[in-house]
Amino acid sequence: MAGLLGTSLCGALLGLLCMSAPALAVEVKVPAEPLSAPVGRTAELTCTYSTSVGDNFALEWSFVPPGKPISASHPILYFTSGHLYPTGSKANRASLLQNPPTGGVATLKLTDVHPSDTGTYLCQVNNPPDFYSNGLGLINLTVLVPPSSPLCSQSGQTSVGSSAALRCSSSEGAPRPVYHWVRLGSSPTPSPGSMVQDDVSGQLILTNLSLTSSGTYRCVATNQMGSASCELTLSVMDPSKGRVAGAVIGVLLGVLFLSVAAFCLLRFQRERRKRPKETYGGSELREDAIAPGMSEQTSVRADSSNGLLERPHSASSVTTTKSKLPMVV
Template sequence: MARLQARPFVCRALLGFVCLSGLAVEVTVPSEPLSTPMGKTAELSCTYSTSVRDSFVLEWSFVQPGKPVSASHPILYFTNGHLYPTGSKAERASLLRNPPTGGVASLKLTDVRPSDTGTYLCQVNNPPDFYTNGLGLINLTVLVPPNRPLCSQSGTTSVGGSAALRCSSSEGAPKPVYNWVHLGSPTPSPDSMVQDEVSGQLILTNLSLTSSGTYRCVASNQMGSASCEITLSVTDSSEGRVAGTLIGVLLGVLLLSVAAFCLIRFQKERKKTPKETYGGSDLREDATAPGVSEQTSMRADYSKGLLERSPSASTLTAKSKLSMVV
């Protein structure tokens, strides 16, 4: 009796499972990421299965790399037999089959750009088939050749020191790898060169004069390559000290030469200056002869003064002497 009661329950469960499986919306997308060269057309495949033909709704949306699905932006809608493109990709987005009947809901995106890299969501809703979310995710990478990288250097560029050369491209998908080469000869020792192809850095250790020269960095990926060059000049510090000493000696000699020239010219100018000289016969009237005392000089001046002040007295004395003789 118990077995008879259990059989109807099992039958009802199996019937319910069959019915539910027919009401599920199934969306199928490629499991592998999709890549398309820049400027080309990308076709994002999306197929679906459903048991209901009315109230069919299809939505395509886009989310940037590194962001959650909840931050997606709509690209287009299809509902009630009409297609409604929207968003920044509206002019380049369309359905591969319009209307999306027969289980094909693939998206076509023309003239792809680097900003088109991200995750695309294909979602199908077809009430009353609500038993699955009907969502498929497709990762698209737009392939871009690397642009011309920027070369730079840092470190001590003297003999025995270390220097780092860096190379980086702002564009390129997939991310480019970097390779450094030394142009010309002689080539530095491989032991003194360590490069990282991912970061684009070249480390030069134990620098020597042969490390000088031009270095070229090549950034490449499957879409192409680009390069930049930088010149490294390694100096010898001992030669610098010798050069500094030599310059100091030359400056000292120059200063001494200028000082000697100025002194010689001064001596010449001094010899050209005339001096006052007196001949043996050019005696001053008021000069005092050697050996004559100051008192004698004063008497002579006094007598001379009397003679100059008393001309009439001398005349009278002469006249009186003449009268006496008569």
């Protein structure tokens, strides 16, 4: 009996000693749920810890981009030996809610958050010789960005009976926007079976197009920060009407060509009739006519008064139709 009482007493004393001894493990607490902050605002990343701060106490905040491992983290700030050292690309926007952070609060303040601030933040407390835990807390932050103006595009044939795809996409938006297509105006809406849309990809499929499918379609991109939209006009053509229209245009062009040709021909004939004819009467003399009884070879004599040249007459070059008269002495 005395042995049992001694053993119980020793166990109770050891328990009291263990309860009275200070805890050596650093305990870090961060929010379990992801955090979010609108772009341009200030984000507070809550981090608390419990330990007896000593001379070797150190606090570090670091950042991991989305999709990267923790080993790829980038430092944001350090606190050690009683001094705060901001560092990295976020240094001018990062600070501590309490400085120095020796009262158990290590909350980080990040002002004017950018879309590139989305990622995982690490709050790590080191307080040697408290090495019985990693003293690490992880916080996921999402920067909320309204959708940018989407771009509307169209692909596929736009003739009667064919299919067409309308697409809509925003280059920015967090969380990722959802898309919804609506048809504007008072025209009848296509049947549900011929109009299928995907809210995630922003694609609208129109099948079995008809002339009533023509119209203006609007795509609206929406997330919790706002919405933006774009519009696209769809024109469905009837191939048979296109062929008839082409034939009519060809006939009209042919008639026009023939009309122009006939007009030009009539005008040419009219101008020809108005042009005077060159005729010569019996009494008219031509300047180049040869006097009767003269041969074509006439003399040319030089005339100093008018600058004309004439040939002197010679017996051999002048002939007459009359006989020579005898000379009277």
